[in-house]
Amino acid sequence: MKEAQVFLSAKDICKAFGPTRALVDVNIEIARGEVHGLIGENGSGKSTFSSIAAGAQTKDSGDFYIDGELYSPKNMTDAQNHGVSMIVQEMGTIPTISVASNIFAGRLEEFTKFGIVNFKEINRRANEILQQIGAADIKAETMTYRLNFEDRKIVEIARAMVCDPQLLIVDETTTALAHKGRTILYRLIEKMKEENKCVIFISHDLDELMSVCNVVTVLRDGHIIDTLFGEDITLQSMRRLMVGRDMADNYFRSDYEGSYSDEVVLEADNVTYGIVEKLNLQLHRGEILGLGGLSACGMHELGYILFGIAKTLTGKVVNRITGKEITSPIVATANKMAYISKERDKEGIILNATIRDNITVPSFDLLSGPMGFISTKNEEKLAEEQIKVMSIKCRNSRQRVSELSGGNKQKVVFAKWLARDCDVFILDCPTRGIDIGVKAAMYQLIYELKKQGKGVIMISEELPELIGMSDRIVLMKDGKITKEIARDKSVTEQTVIDYII
C-alpha cells in the first residue's frame, strides 16, 4: 500500500563534512498524505538530509527519487520546480528587498517581458499567496527589513508555497514562531495532508511532533535508527531512540521546595525600555527566577536592561552584591554577571573563532599577568577545563565554533560565563533549538548554579520549562508584570496561561 504512494525516496544517501560523516547510507521513504517527523540530537543529520533533499546542499553519494524518477536538484529553485520546498532553520529572508521579491527570489525572470519585470503581477501573486496562508496583514510591497522576526519567517513560509509544493520541509521553524506563525504553519500542514501531499517536519519539541506527525524517523550520528508509525510514536520511545538510553519523563528538577536566600543579588528599580515601563524586579541568592510570557511581552527587553545592553530610561539596575549600578555590559561583566542571548549565533558566540577564544574572551582580565600579557598556557588550561566540565563534543579547543552542533555551541556559551565564576546569570531562552539530551544537561547545570548560591534569571517562552525549573515565576504581558507565582506542585500550564495571553 505504502509503496504505491511514495513521493520521495532516498537511497543510500551519504554526506561528509571533512572527517565528520553527517549522513551514512540513509534510506527514507516519504509517502503522500504523510507528515513525516525527523528527530535526533543536534548534529544527528536531520537538517543535512532535508537541505540536500531541498537542493540547498549536495550529496556525496546515493540517489533521490520522486514518484520513481531520479531526482537531483541543482538548487532550491530547481527543487521547488520538482515540487519540493523547504522552510529553513535559520533566518532566510533578504532584508534589502521587498516581501514580494523575497517570495519570488530566483524566479523574477518568469515575470519578465522584454527585459522588464512586471512587479504589479508579482505583488498581486505574492499578496494572493500571503492571503492563502492566512497572513494577509503582511503586504507584498513592504520592505522586508521593516518586518519583525516572526513575520519574516512567515514570508519564508509563503516563499515555500510559491510552486504549490508536493513535499514541504519544515526545519525547526516553529522555534522561531509565536502563536500567529505556528497557527499558520499547522493549518498549512493539515491542508497538505488533506490534499494527499507530504511534509517532513523537524523539531526538538517532542510533544509537537506527537501532535503533528503520523510517521517519525529517528536519526543518530548520521544513521537511521528506527521509524515509528501511528501509536508507536510516544514520548518515551522517541527519547529512548534519540539518545540511545531510557530517559525519565521529567528531566526538570524534582523538588518543589522553591527556597532561596533573602539576600537580593540583583535589583531592577522602576526600569523602562521599549515596551517595558517602570518595572520592578528582585533576584535573590540561590534563586531561579523564571520570566515568562509571549515573545513580544517585554521579557527579552528586560533581559537587555538587566545586563546593561539597553539603557533604562527611568530608574536603575543595581548589582546588590557589589552595590554598583549596571549601566553597560562592561560594568555587568566586571560585576560578575553573565548573559546568555536568545540569538545564540548572532549575540552569544563568535562563530568563526575557536572554542578556546570563545570561552576565554570574557575572562581576559583574569588571565592577564602583571604586565597585561595573556599566557597562552593559561588560556588553553581554562578552555580545556570548561570543555571537560561541559562535556563539549569537539576535536580540541582550537576547533572553530561554527563546526559544532547547536547543542555544543550552547555549551560553549555557558562555558564562557562559567569560566568567569559569575554570581548572576541572565539566561534568555537557554534551551532554544537544542535536543533533549543537551537540554537535560542544561537544566542540571542551572540547578547546580542555584545550589551554589548563584542568582539565575531564566527567560523562556516554554511554560513547562518555567514551571519545571523556577523557584518563582514572574509572568509578563504588554511590558508589565501580570502575576508572580511561587514554586508549587499544583502549578500547571493552565495556571499561568491566563496571565500571559
Add this chain to the structure above:
Amino acid sequence: MQKLKKILYNIIMTMLLPVGVVLIFGIASRGRTLNWRMIYVTMQQCIVTAILSMAVVGHLTLGFWDFSAGGVVIASAIIGGNLMKMTNTGVIGIVVFCLLLGVGLSSLTGFLNNKLKVPLLVLTIGLIFIYETMPRLFFVGGITIRDKFTILASAPWNFIVLGIMAVLLHVIHNHTAYGHNIKAMGGSSTIAKAAGLNREKIIQKNFTIAGIFLGVGAVMYLSENGQILNVAPLDSSSLVFSGLMSYFISHFLSRYCPLAIGLIVGSFTMAFLSNGFVALGLPATLQTVTTGLFLLGLLTYSANSARFAKWRADRARAKRLNTQA
C-alpha cells in the same frame, strides 16, 4: 491630494541640499556665485561624474569596489578616440568605440573576477595598471580630437545623454530582474544563492552593465576635454572616486528621490562645492579638508538620523514618566 503633498515634500527635501549649498556659497561670496551662469556651468561640469557614479552603483550594491573603473574610462577614451580618427567615423565612431571598449574591458574584469577567485580589490589594483598602460603602448601622445567632435559635451546634447543614462539606470535597477537580483545578492549572498540566484552570472552581468556607463562616461570625458593624455599609475582612480562621493549623497537622499536623481544631485553638489571654494579663493588644501568635513557631516547625520530620532523620543518619554512619578 495626499500623494501630491508627498511628491512636493520629497522634491523640496531633495533640492534642499544643493539649494542650501548654492545659498551658503552665495552668501559667503557676497553674491558672486549666486547667479544662473555659475549654476549652469556647474550642471555641465557634473555630467561626467554623475555618469561614472551610475557605473559604480551595481558594484557598491554588491559590496564591491572596482579600482580599475577609472582605468577603463581612460583606456576607452584614448583608444576609442584614436580608433575614431583612424576610421574617420566622427562622433558616432567615438560613441561606438568607447562604448565597445568600456563594455569589453569591464566585462573582462568581471570575467577575471569570477574565474581567478582573487579578491576584487587585489585584482582591480592589478588591472588598473594594465588598463592605464595599455593605451600608452599604441598611442603615446594620448588623444586630441577636433572641436567639431566634442559636440556631445555641449548643451543640449550633454543633458540629453545624462537624461538617457539616468532613465537607463532607473529602469535597470528598479524594473529588471537583474536590478532586483543584485539587491538580493547585496542583501545576503548566502540566502540569494540558496534561492537559486547564479552569483557568477549576476556578477558578470553587473560588470557588463557597469561597462556601458563607463563607456558613455569615456565619451563624455573625451568630449568635454578634447584632449586626454596618458596618465601616471593609479591617477585614473580619482576619476571614479568623485562618483563614489555622489553615491554617498544619493544614499542620503534615497528616502526622497530615485537613485538616478540622487546621483545627479550629489554630483552637482560636489561640483558646486569645488567651484564655490575656488570662487572664495580658498587654498586647495583647505578646499579638500572642507569638502571632507562636509561629506563626513552629511554621512554621519545620514547614518545616525534614526538614532538621533530615537534618542529624542527616549528623552521625551523619560521626562514624561519622571513627571508622572
